[in-house]
Amino acid sequence: MTPMELVFPTNSHIAEEVVGTDSAGADSTVEGGDFPALATQASLSRTCRSDVGRSSIGHHASGALLDIILEADAKAALTASVQPVDRGPAGAGSGTTAAVPTAGSGAPMPPSADTSLSLLSSWQYRVTGNGAVAQVLMDFSCEHIKSGGPRGIQEVAIRHILRHDIDSDSIYCIDLAAPFRLFKAWRAAMPRVLPYYAVKCYPEPAILKLLMALGAGFDCASKGELDMMLRMGVTPGRIIFAHPCKRSCDFRYAREHGIQYTTFDTVSELHKVAEMDPEFKLVLRIRADDPGARVPLGLKYGAEVSEAPALLRAAQDLGLECCGVSFHVGSAAKNLATFTNAIENARKVFDEAASLGFRMDLLDIGGGFTGHFDELGNVMFGEIANTINAALAKYFPPGGELGDVRVIAEPGRYFAETSSTLLTPVIGQRDRVAKDGSIHKDYWLTDGLYGSFNCIVYDGQNPEYRVIRSPVQPEPTDTRPYVSTLWGPTCDSADVVYKGVTLPALRNGDWLLWPNAGAYTVAGACDFNGIEFTHPCKVYVWSDSVVDPHEEQEQGGEVAGEGQQQ
Template sequence: MEGIANSRWLLTLCVPFSPLPQAWRAAMPRVVPFYAVKCNPEPGILKLLNALGAGFDCACKGELDMMLRMGVSPNRIIFAHPCKRASDIRYAREHNVQYTTFDTVSELHKIAQMNPDFKCVLRIRADDPDARVPLGLKYGAEVSEADVLLRTAKELGLQVVGVSFHVGSACQNLSTFSGAIVNARKVFDEAGALGFNMELLDIGGGFTGHFDEMGNVMFGVIANTINAALATNFPPEMGVRVIAEPGRYFAETSSTLLTPVYGQRDRVAADGSVKKDYWLTDGLYGSFNCILYDGQNPGYKVVRSPLMADSTDSRTFLSTLWGPTCDSADCVYKDVTLPVLRNGDWLMWNNAGAYTVAGACDFNGIEFTTPGKLYVWSDSAVDAAEEGADEQVMNA
């Protein structure tokens, strides 16, 4: 128990996690998921998805290396970064990673110079303005720019084989997906007219993996919209392979974060009211970087320490939750109403697997990037892995 009291993570790769690959296949049988490693490169998640036959979206040499070392074949990887560093291209070339994205003329010249054998996928802009993290300001060519890009690729002798897009992380508007698929078809046709052999559509990420109170994944409506748009714009007889790059969908519900309270103070205002300060073992430099970078508003529950007698104090106070570094900006929540906590009580944060520990750093010498972990492995997940259920579970 003491060990757990000092740790910050419980990874539950079981009840919420194992149904997700099956749910994905059932909802979108034509779309093969290539998990976005950046979202949470936790080996437990990567190994399970690998065993289930998923592909992987890698964005740099480090991620490529991680997946290749895990035994993932290069043809189950897409190097989905439209602006690659030279050293990353070199690594991909040496390790036979074939598919990559681009969205600028400058990138095409780099590819022509460093790896003309890349199978190039044109990323178009498709951002949902209401997505929690819109990406279109930075990546994705306008459809009107496709012509110049495709002609440049032609002049350089490159192979353009597909189109990708990303609607933004935690997309809200279904029409963004269908609009993007319509635009992707336009670009397919333009490329086809220039003589490119177009074979891949990559519908990116943006899906959530939350469950409703009945345990159903709530992305069914998104899936229906996508299936319908695919049927109209990319009917199966076109022979186009469809993949996606989900990160949050697989990672979000996989992990629960536990943060013990390890310090506190009362602040008495002039009117006699009391506000409380609590110090937690994790903060903005750790997994709660998701508040800054991912726009998350994580929910929590109080978990009483099993090592102490039940609390008899039923009062609540406005409370501020501080992270453990010396930085006063390291504040998780300000003025939230909480019952009286004791040092040793915990706050438990569900759905803490996406863009949390992946973005942490060890500022102040605190080991945010290597939290204590407890793995829970469900029978159903193990069965699927042991049966080598690759084909059945993931591949359409």
């Protein structure tokens, strides 16, 4: 069996990035690593797209030049839509082939000349400078809005509430401009580190397809996630099967579909690999805890560095190939020194592996990243990127004695968290009289701990909220603050989002807006009580700015608040 290599950025790949320019002159970049055959067309396209983006096609693009653009975009679309096929049993076959999509196959067809002309003149192409990303925005009917901050999203939500007469369903408003800008910021800040999006964090199809179009890889942890990405057209070389303890059915699926890279941290997993498919390329996961992380992972996964020599020798005895090291400092990590220490420890394992005859060439620095924007809409990522870049330069210098080690990461929260806003209507209420005679309010929402707010239990989140008054009711007569409880909609009395929070008096039909609701929310939901938490209403937007102009950061009361579980 011919191994399927992971797709990594190299100097040549970086040189082949397709750069477009929107009407404001801002660069937009797509990683060209998965389309090496398009280097010539991409370089030609690069020279003319800035003019195309700024002006109408008819005045600034000759027929020949336009043909070059259309040919490059069509080939890129075709390559991106190719579906992987079964490679057959281990040890058989001459490599991986691909089926060309045909009408009715479920895979998108290459765009016609008319379609590409429409694409190149669209607002979607103007703001992204990227044909593949523009197509994603079209496919998901993105609404172009000025502001993606809470006030801007509130305006979008009210329009959709009125347009579709929504009064009893939760709404997710997904701003695809956020992950797009975060991807650009990542590649600019850490060009050596290719992000492999952690699908588990938020398997939202629009975000997956956007990141796919940008050239990201994907971190999958199960047969279901592997199947999802392969069906979208992601090639096996852009996937790492990053779960240290896998089910046999997951192993079989990965083997049958050409997945080659997987992680391990125990001897028992090595025996499983040896039995299922000894040709897997193994990545040893080591423990790297940030004690300040929101969700520490070291108690469950990651071998101690002192255990690495024995694990490497066990792999050697079983005839297995260890090609790299991975770690995960914990979700939403805070201590920058943890990354430096982990990269230093990874180098120690590389050296130990070399002494045993292994030639490692892959470093996976895991997740733990957060992607937030400052009050001006700039990505706040520089400090952690500088720390990682310095550690990589010290312990894994390009062209050093280890050769050119390829570096990937597994960001999930970084891309997902700020992309989405959850809106929940109030569907029930009552007053309770406390012992001191004061009135306490109970409110029922359309989402709860079995839905998106499982993040409170499993991810340690403390969600913020804003009140949106019903757009179809008159202004309330009672706006006094009350101590309140927010209940989820299920029959479980433990389904409570917040207790003891102060809210203005609410009515049925009022709404709560919850920003930063993308990461580890609906991904962990279940449909308990037959309530379809896993299938909320969705609205897709593209914002010119992810922050509101002159945003007032008021806390509590009518505008904004933050709860605390009691």
